[in-house]
Amino acid sequence: MSDRAMIQIENVSKFYGIYKALDDVSLSIAEGEFFSLLGPSGCGKTTLLRSIAGFENPTTGEIYIDGVPSLALPPNKRPTNMVFQSYAIFPHLDVAENVAYGLKRLKLSPEEEKKRVGDALDMVRLSGLGRRKAHELSGGQRQRVALARALVMRPKVLLLDEPLSALDKKLREEMQVELRTLQKAVGITFILVTHDQYEALALSDRIAVMFDGRIAQIATPKEIYQRPRTRKVADFLGGMNFLKAKVLGEQGNAVSIDTARFGAVQLVKPQGFATSDGHVTVGIRPERLRLLWDDDRAPHELAGRIENRAYFGEVTHLTVGIDGLEQPLSMVETNNFGADDLPIGAEIRLAYDPEAFVLLAEDPPVSRL
Amino acid sequence: MSLLTQRLRFIPFLPIYVALYFLFLYLPILLLPIFSFNNAATTTFPLAGFTTKWYASLSGNSVMLEAAWNSLIVGLSVSLLSTILGICAARAITRHRFRGQRAAAGLIMAPLFLPEIIVAVSLLMIVLAMGVELSLVTVILGQTVFCVPYAMSVLVSGFEGFDRSLEEASYDLGETAIGTFRRVTLPVVAPAIVSSLLVTFTISLDEFILAFFLSGTEPTLPVYIWGQLRFAAKLPGVLALGTIMLVVSILMLTLAEILRRRAERRTQLAHALP
Numbered sequence: 012m013s014d015r016a017m018i019q020i021e022n023v024s025k026f027y028g029i030y031k032a033l034d035d036v037s038l039s040i041a042e043g044e045f046f047s048l049l050g051p052s053g054c055g056k057t058t059l060l061r062s063i064a065g066f067e068n069p070t071t072g073e074i075y076i077d078g079v080p081s082l083a084l085p086p087n088k089r090p091t092n093m094v095f096q097s098y099a100i101f102p103h104l105d106v107a108e109n110v111a112y113g114l115k116r117l118k119l120s121p122e123e124e125k126k127r128v129g130d131a132l133d134m135v136r137l138s139g140l141g142r143r144k145a146h147e148l149s150g151g152q153r154q155r156v157a158l159a160r161a162l163v164m165r166p167k168v169l170l171l172d173e174p175l176s177a178l179d180k181k182l183r184e185e186m187q188v189e190l191r192t193l194q195k196a197v198g199i200t201f202i203l204v205t206h207d208q209y210e211a212l213a214l215s216d217r218i219a220v221m222f223d224g225r226i227a228q229i230a231t232p233k234e235i236y237q238r239p240r241t242r243k244v245a246d247f248l249g250g251m252n253f254l255k256a257k258v259l260g261e262q263g264n265a266v267s268i269d270t271a272r273f274g275a276v277q278l279v280k281p282q283g284f285a286t287s288d289g290h291v292t293v294g295i296r297p298e299r300l301r302l303l304w305d306d307d308r309a310p311h312e313l314a315g316r317i318e319n320r321a322y323f324g325e326v327t328h329l330t331v332g333i334d335g336l337e338q339p340l341s342m343v344e345t346n347n348f349g350a351d352d353l354p355i356g357a358e359i360r361l362a363y364d365p366e367a368f369v370l371l372a373e374d375p376p377v378s379r380l
Numbered sequence: 381m382s383l384l385t386q387r388l389r390f391i392p393f394l395p396i397y398v399a400l401y402f403l404f405l406y407l408p409i410l411l412l413p414i415f416s417f418n419n420a421a422t423t424t425f426p427l428a429g430f431t432t433k434w435y436a437s438l439s440g441n442s443v444m445l446e447a448a449w450n451s452l453i454v455g456l457s458v459s460l461l462s463t464i465l466g467i468c469a470a471r472a473i474t475r476h477r478f479r480g481q482r483a484a485a486g487l488i489m490a491p492l493f494l495p496e497i498i499v500a501v502s503l504l505m506i507v508l509a510m511g512v513e514l515s516l517v518t519v520i521l522g523q524t525v526f527c528v529p530y531a532m533s534v535l536v537s538g539f540e541g542f543d544r545s546l547e548e549a550s551y552d553l554g555e556t557a558i559g560t561f562r563r564v565t566l567p568v569v570a571p572a573i574v575s576s577l578l579v580t581f582t583i584s585l586d587e588f589i590l591a592f593f594l595s596g597t598e599p600t601l602p603v604y605i606w607g608q609l610r611f612a613a614k615l616p617g618v619l620a621l622g623t624i625m626l627v628v629s630i631l632m633l634t635l636a637e638i639l640r641r642r643a644e645r646r647t648q649l650a651h652a653l654p
Contacts (some may be wrong), residue, residue, distance in 0.1 A: 087552070103566060
């Protein structure tokens with residue numbers, strides 16, 4: 012991954028009538044970066060990807076691909092290739108013909124073309140299946156054909172539109188590893204659209220979380236999970252306990268807050284932080300709360316009782332009621348120590364780390380009209 | 381299993397019913413080729429011996445050949461016209477969503493359910509009122525109205541699964557709009573188009589009522605056959621002709637069905653996932 016920007020999106024908006032599908036989106040994606048656009052359906056992530064490919068025409072703004080202003084270029088003139096959600100394998104052609112489809116226009120020598128098709132099929136581990144027809148392939152194999160067909164064009168950017176959503180869980184996890192390996196091998200920029208937060212976390216160098224046509228946060232997977240900027244981002248990326256807290260004072264980049272039962276803690280101000288009434292929302296992830304057994308002691312403890320329990324195999328999800336808190340807390344315990352056997356109503360103690368709290372900024376009001 | 385159904389199981393009434401049904405349906409049609417090879421001018425048993433003379437007599441029958449030629453012209457024109465119109469309609473219905481779409485589709489299909497003779501009479505009235513002379517052209521127009529629904533249903537099933545992202549994938553891989561049409565759109569929907577041509581040609585070939593009302597002095601084959609039935613001596617020749625038409629129709633419809641299924645499989649498997 013280099014520092015050179017491969018994609019620069021500047022103030023791109025897309026209106027359908029008065030509906031804003033994209034609302035003033037700006038971002039920069041580096042050469043060789045694995046970048047994910049993450050968000051719920053209808054958040055504009057696919058529209059943004061299709062704008063880069065050239066299938067959508069943004070109403071305003073500009074998209075630079077490798078420094079070239081590209082909005083005026085049709086899809087067939089852009090150095091991008093796409094893996095479609097449906098894979099769009101040409102049904103009347105076999106695997107090798109599918110992969111060679113784009114090469115035909117380059118007028119390569121037959122040997123050169125054959126070599127490139129062969130190399131592409133090797134890369135996605137489909138060697139020997141060149142003569143298969145589309146309907147003879149499994150879902151995972153089609154996915155690979157779509158990848159090979161795009162990569163054989165040696166694009167500067169590979170665009171992936173929910174490429175794994177049609178696969179079952181096990182295959183999806185396998186393909187995630189493979190996609191990541193492939194991206195490292197070819198070294199080009201990958202832009203992935205997904206609504207699956209785990210997929211985005213596992214694959215990406217950076218993630219842009221989108222809501223309502225806008226980018227809510229761009230950060231590395233770790234940062235976006237541990238330091239979500241707003242409540243919506245925190246919520247979308249996994250379980251989160253939200254608490255109302257009172258601001259005690261601000262010193263530069265830090266804020267002291269009183270989280271009632273958890274005591275006073277010092278937290279880092281997120282970008283766009285503001286408080287109007289002296290109250291803020293803080294969050295703590297369920298797995299950052301830990302059960303204490305028997306004689307276990309921790310610097311920060313709270314007493315509570317089990318209100319609900321759900322068994323998930325490797326982990327148990329507990330809902331714990333705490334006196335003085337409006338909402339019960341969610342926590343996740345591995346099943347090594349018997350959390351799955353705790354009866355409902357049991358009195359427990361839990362430990363927490365004040366550092367694990369995140370101060371959340373207000374989400375902007377939703378208005379797409 | 382109740383006692384009654386247990387007993388009924390031993391009576392093979394269902395196979396018997398099926399056998400009778402098919403006998404009733406196909407025996408008369410089977411008689412046609414049998415008598416067409418029978419060396420007698422009457423259609424009675426016992427058969428009088430094998431001959432191909434009725435077929436031989438057809439080749440020298442210039443009136444019949446002219447009717448066959450007319451049928452060919454009408455059939456080709458009708459299949460081409462109704463398939464072109466069907467392509468437009470099928471594409472609109474499968475690709476776009478618009479106000480009145482269901483109504484439009486319904487109205488296109490409606491001629492299938494209208495009494496053909498009523499349509500024929502109304503068409504005749506209009507054609508005469510407009511002062512247009514009856515000819516093969518009027519037959520072609522009338523039959524096209526009837527064939528568009530068939531063309532459309534064949535084409536819709538072929539187009540329905542056509543995934544728009546196939547065309548996008550082609551642009552994305554560097555192909556132009558014209559190249560995409562030639563290399564992706566056409567090959568994928570071609571079987572459905574050929575199938576539509578075959579089906580509509582077959583329908584036109586044996587369509588009688590519209591042809592009878594609208595053909596004027598240029599009979600098509602079915603109109604010619606109807607005319608021949610007045611002469612008992614001509615019957616074996618008609619049977620021979622009928623046999624040929626039967627074979628041609630069956631061959632073409634079989635081919636059409638094979639192509640239609642292939643088209644369906646292609647387009648549906650293009651994006652259906654296992």
